[in-house]
Amino acid sequence: MKFEVLKSSVGEWLKGTGPESDIVMSSRVRLARNLAHYPFVGRASESERSEVEEFLRSRLSKTSVGSRLEYMNLGGLEDLDRQFLVERQLISREHADATGARGVAIDSAEQVSLMINEEDHLRIQCLHSGLDLQAVWDQIRSVDEEIEAVVPYAFHERWGYLTACPTNVGTGIRVSVMLHLPALVITRQIDKVFRSLHKISLAVRGLYGEGSQAFGDFYQISNQITLGRSESELINQVADVVPVLIDYERRAREFLLEETERNVHDQVSRAFGILRTAQTISAEETMQLLSRVRMGVLLGLVDDLHVSDVNKLLVRTQPAHLQKMKGIDLDTKDRNIERARFLRSYFESGSSGEN
Amino acid sequence: MQCQQCDKQAMFHITELETGDVRELHLCEDHARVYLNQAEADSQPEDSDDESGSIGVGQTAKELSEIDQKVCDMCGITFFEFRNQGRLGCPHDYVQFEEELEPLIANIHGDVKHTGCRPNRDKSAEDQSVLPESTEELTSVIGMRKEIREAVEGEDYEVAGKLRDDIKKILHQWQAEETKQ
Ligand SMILES: [Zn+2]
Ligand SMILES: [Zn+2]
Numbered sequence: 001m002k003f004e005v006l007k008s009s010v011g012e013w014l015k016g017t018g019p020e021s022d023i024v025m026s027s028r029v030r031l032a033r034n035l036a037h038y039p040f041v042g043r044a045s046e047s048e049r050s051e052v053e054e055f056l057r058s059r060l061s062k063t064s065v066g067s068r069l070e071y072m073n074l075g076g077l078e079d080l081d082r083q084f085l086v087e088r089q090l091i092s093r094e095h096a097d098a099t100g101a102r103g104v105a106i107d108s109a110e111q112v113s114l115m116i117n118e119e120d121h122l123r124i125q126c127l128h129s130g131l132d133l134q135a136v137w138d139q140i141r142s143v144d145e146e147i148e149a150v151v152p153y154a155f156h157e158r159w160g161y162l163t164a165c166p167t168n169v170g171t172g173i174r175v176s177v178m179l180h181l182p183a184l185v186i187t188r189q190i191d192k193v194f195r196s197l198h199k200i201s202l203a204v205r206g207l208y209g210e211g212s213q214a215f216g217d218f219y220q221i222s223n224q225i226t227l228g229r230s231e232s233e234l235i236n237q238v239a240d241v242v243p244v245l246i247d248y249e250r251r252a253r254e255f256l257l258e259e260t261e262r263n264v265h266d267q268v269s270r271a272f273g274i275l276r277t278a279q280t281i282s283a284e285e286t287m288q289l290l291s292r293v294r295m296g297v298l299l300g301l302v303d304d305l306h307v308s309d310v311n312k313l314l315v316r317t318q319p320a321h322l323q324k325m326k327g328i329d330l331d332t333k334d335r336n337i338e339r340a341r342f343l344r345s346y347f348e349s350g351s352s353g354e355n
Numbered sequence: 356m357q358c359q360q361c362d363k364q365a366m367f368h369i370t371e372l373e374t375g376d377v378r379e380l381h382l383c384e385d386h387a388r389v390y391l392n393q394a395e396a397d398s399q400p401e402d403s404d405d406e407s408g409s410i411g412v413g414q415t416a417k418e419l420s421e422i423d424q425k426v427c428d429m430c431g432i433t434f435f436e437f438r439n440q441g442r443l444g445c446p447h448d449y450v451q452f453e454e455e456l457e458p459l460i461a462n463i464h465g466d467v468k469h470t471g472c473r474p475n476r477d478k479s480a481e482d483q484s485v486l487p488e489s490t491e492e493l494t495s496v497i498g499m500r501k502e503i504r505e506a507v508e509g510e511d512y513e514v515a516g517k518l519r520d521d522i523k524k525i526l527h528q529w530q531a532e533e534t535k536q
Contacts, residue, residue, distance in 0.1 A: 036446055036490035037526060039430045039497055043444035119442070141472075148474055152529045154446035156489040159460075160469025162446040166460050167356050169449070171471035201465075228466020 011088040012110045014311040018130015022298050022307070023246050025178040025218065026089075027133045029140045029235070032163045032172035033122040033147075036154040040164035041117050046100060049117055053101040056116050056151065060105065063146045069105035069114065074098075080329065083320035089127065091115055112143060119164050120172075122147070131246075133175065133239050137231070160227060170227030175238045178207065179245060182217040182295040183252035186264075190219075193248060201225055202241060216287035216314070221245070257299055268296030272305075276347045280336040286317045286343070313346065356441075356463075358383035364441035384438065427451045429498040446494045493529075496522050 012026065038044060038052050060066030074082055074095065082096040091104050095118045102117035115123040124147070126140035154162040160170035168174070184190045194204045207218035221241065223234045256264045271292035274281070294310040296302040315321055317339050323330050326338055356365045359381050367380070367387035382390055423435035432444030434452055443449070449456065461467050499518050506515035523530070 034446060036493035037496040037529075039445040040443060042440065042442045043430050043432060144472075145475055150529075152490055152493050153474060154490050154494065155474050156446070156449055156469075156491075158468055159449045160471060160473070162449050164442045166443070166456060167463055169460065170464065170469045173471070225464045225466075227460065227464035227469055230471045234471075 011090075011315060012127050012129055014315045015129040016308045016311040018128060018132050020242075020246055021130040023180055023249050024131040024242065025180055026127055026129055027131055027136050028089075028125060028127045028174075028176045028178070029133070029136045030126075030174040030176075031124045031140060031144055032120040032161065032168045032174075033124065033144070033151075034154045034162055034164070035121045036152045038121065041119060041121060042164060050101040052121050053103060053116050056122060057103070059150045060114065060147065062150050065112070065143050065146050066105065066114075069107050069112065071103055071105045073103045075100070075102060080320050080323055084324055087315065087318040087320050090125075092118060092123075094118065111139070114143075120168070122151075131177065131242060133177070133235055137235055141231075167224075168226050171229075171231050171234060173226055173231050173234055174222055175235050176220050176222035177238055177242050178218060178220050179242070179249070180217060180291065180294065181219055181245070181249050182291050183256055184249050185217045186256060186267075187252045189248065189252060193245065197221065197241065200237070200241070202238065215284045216291040218291070253295065253299060264296075264299070265301050268292050268299075268301045272296065272302060275343050277344065278340040280333075281340045281343070282332075282336055283317065283319060283339070286339060287314065290314050290317075309346075313343070317342065356381050358386055360386040422455050425452060425455070429494060429501075431501070445497050446490065447497065450491060492525060496525055 014025070016025075018024070018027075034040060035052060035055065038048055041049065041052075044052065057071060060069075060071075072085075074091070082091070085091045085104065086093050086096045088110065090106050090110060090113045092115070095102060095104070095115050098118075100117065102115075104116065105114040106112065111127055113125045113127075115125065124140055124143055126136045126143065128136050128139075156162055161172040163169050163172055181190060181193075184193060197204050201224050203222050203224045205220050207216065207220060221238060223238055225234065229237075271289040275286070275289050275293065290310055290313055293302060293305070294307060294314075297305055297307050297310060316325065319335055322335055322339055322342065325342070330338055357363070358365045361383060363383035363385075365381035365383055367382045367384070380390065423433065423438065425434045426432070427444055427448050428451060429447040430444035432448065434455055437443055437448070437452070443452075457467055499522050503515045503518045503522075506512070506518065
C-alpha cells in the first residue's frame with residue numbers, strides 16, 4: 001500500500017536538500033486548469049463532478065506522466081489518510097475536507113501532484129526541496145504540456161486560462177517559496193519585511209497559523225497577480241526577492257550570534273531540553289521548539305543533531321503522521337502524550353531516528 | 356482572497372490613492388459597504404464630486420442590482436451568486452460577464468490581458484479545427500446539456516437526440532474511447 005512507502009520517507013518539502021536549504025525549505029509552482037466543457041467544480045452537479053474525475057483520470061492515463069503517478073480517490077480514503085496527505089503538502093486542506101468526487105495523483109518522489117476537483121478541475125503542483133524554481137517550472141511546464149495535448153483546457157484569447165476564481169485567471173500560476181526565518185522573527189524584523197513584500201504585491205503567509213503569528217517561523221512567499229505577466233516574469237518576481245530575504249535572515253542570524261550569543265544559546269538549549277524531556281506536548285509547541293533547535297543546529301550551537309533530524313521530526317510529529325506511525329486514532333490529549341514519548345525516544349536513541 | 360476585516364470572501368478590491376501612496380483593500384460586501392460609505396462621508400465636505408479619493412467599484416447601488424441579475428447562458432449562474440461566492444460558474448462567465456468582470460480583474464491584477472503561455476496549438480494541430488482561438492465552442496456544450504435535460508423533461512426526444520449528436524461532434528477528438536457520452 002502506498003501509505004507504507006510514504007510513511008518511511010519525509011516527503012520532498014522536508015528533505016532538507018537543494019540550494020540554500022538552511023533557509024529555503026521548498027520551492028513550489030501550482031497551475032490551475034479547467035476543462036472547457038464542464039461547469040467549474042463549485043457549480044457542477046454531483047454527476048458532472050464524477051464525469052470530470054472520470055474524464056481526467058482516463059485522459060491522464062494516456063500520458064507518460066499520468067502513468068507514472070499513483071491515483072488516490074480521496075472520497076474513498078479515511079480522514080486520517082487525507083490529513084496525512086495535507087501534512088505532506090500533496091493536497092490542500094480544502095481538497096481534503098471537501099465532499100464529492102475528487103482525487104489526487106502523486107509520483108513516488110512526491111514532487112508532482114495532480115489534484116482533481118479541487119477548486120478547479122485540475123491543479124498541477126510541482127514541489128522541490130530548497131531553492132529550485134527554474135527546475136520546478138521546467139518540470140511543471142512539461143507535465144502541463146503533456147496533459148494539454150489530451151485535455152481541452154478552458155482558454156480565452158484575452159483572459160488566458162480560465163479559472164473558477166478571477167484571482168487565478170490568466171496564467172493560473174502560483175509560485176511559492178517556503179522559508180525558515182527564525183532570526184528575523186526573534187529580532188522582530190519580520191513584519192517590516194512583510195510590509196515591503198506586500199508593496200510589490202507578493203503574498204506572505206505562515207505555514208501554520210495566521211499572518212505573522214506563524215508557528216515555527218515558516219513563511220511562504222508567493223505571487224498574487226496571475227494575469228498580464230508571463231509565467232517567467234511571475235516566477236522571477238518571487239525568485240528575485242528570495243535572495244534578499246535569505247541575506248536578511250543570514251545577517252540576523254549573525255547578529256544574534258555576535259551580539260546575544262549567550263541568550264540565543266540559552267533559548268536553543270532550553271528548546272532542546274523541553275523536546276527531550278516533555279511528557280506531553282502540543283503540535284504547535286513542538287513546531288516552535290523545533291524551529292529554534294533547527295536554527296541552533298545551523299548556528300553550530302547544538303551537538304550531535306543534524307538538520308535532517310529536525311526536518312524529519314517536523315513532519316513526523318504532526319497529528320496524522322503520529323497516528324499513522326502508532327497505527328491508531330488518538331484524540332488531542334493522547335496525541336500530545338504520544339508526541340512527547342516519540343520525541344524522547346528519538347533523542348534517547350541517539351537520533352539514529354529509525355523508529 | 357479573504358476579506359481583510361473578517362473571514363468572508365473578499366469581493367471588492369479597492370485601490371486607494373493617497374498622496375502618492377497606493378493602498379490595496381480587499382473587502383467582503385458588508386465591509387466594502389461600510390468602507391465606501393465612510394470614504395464618501397469623508398470626502399463630501401470638501402468635494403461633492405465622486406472622483407476624489409477612491410477608485411473603487413465605481414457603480415451605484417442601482418447599477419449594481421441590475422448587474423446582479425445578469426445570468427450566464429451556459430451554467431445559469433447569476434452575477435449576484437458570483438459576487439456572494441467569489442467563484443464563477445463556468446468558463447463562459449468570462450465572456451458573458453466580461454464587462455462586469457473587467458474592473459474587478461483590473462483591480463486584482465492591475466491588467467486585463469493575458470500574456471503568458473497558451474495551449475500549444477502547433478503540436479496538436481494536425482487538422483485546423485483542433486483548437487479554436489478560444490474554447491468557447493467546447494464550453495457551449497454546458498448549455499446544450501441543460502437543453503437536453505429540458506427536452507427530455509418535455510419528452511422532446513428528437514431534439515434531445517439531435518443535441519446529443521451535436522455534442523458528440525463538438526467533443527469528438529477529446530472523447531476518450533472508453534467514456535460514454
Ligand atoms: Zn468582511
Ligand atoms: Zn456560466
